[in-house]
Amino acid sequence: MNLRKASAAAATVLALSLTATACGSGDSDSSSEGDGGGKKITIGIKFDQPGIGLKTPDGSFKGFDVDVATYVAKELGYEAKDIEWKETPSADRETALARGDVKFIAASYSINDERKEKVDFAGPYLLAHQDLLIRADDKGISKGTDLNGKKLCSVTGSTSAQNVKDDFAPKAQLRQLPTYSECIDGLASGAVDALTTDDSILAGYASQDQNKGKFKLAGLSLSNENYGIGVKKGDTKLVEDINAALEKMVADKAWDKAVTDNFGPADYKNEPAPKIGNIVS
Incomplete structure (x- = not known):
């Protein structure tokens, strides 16, 4: 009788121990990404923008946005x-933030009112200007209105091509492709007449070894593009922390170094570091 009671008591203790262990294990697994401490952080960038965010053949990443994001992290x-x-x-940036796929996004992400309805922004951390990339021998495009009747390429989800059509060339023929690299291929083959996006991105493409001498920037400032770091809507604390990091990056000259490292070879004429919250319209 006593032996049976002892066995039952031992079984109960063992069951409680296993239950506690399982609960502890579940709690640990639920916090796979925290604020530092050796845990991982997922950051959204572009993989195909030379000078901004580029995945190299060896699997590493480089570019101005990569340097900014690394500093912030x-x-x-x-x-x-x-x-x-x-x-x-x-086209996927807002969705990636809403789903929690990434902690924040630094991907030539221009701040505008429409996007601010879906995500929050830290920054801006760079002021770029919309421009055109054209073939080096093209003498027919020197201003925005010259794009009327021309084939204009940009990437799906970007506002650049629509800005040109709305503000300068209503008869431009828009072609949207998944990546800038595909637009570059179209420009080289003659399938499109111009690629439009930010001058920082275009300068990166024009300075690549395989593109040297093939393309040129038209030298137009068609719009102001205030690059911000996107975070999930409502995450005010993260916005504040990222803004503090950006201010420190400018103060200790790491921002200037990132500009020189990534845009220097293209002789890119960058604007000074913008002040946090100062959106140039």
């Missing part, structure tokens, strides 16, 4: 080895 408590880079094409 370090200020949030993450080392470079803790970062998992995720490609976020223009």
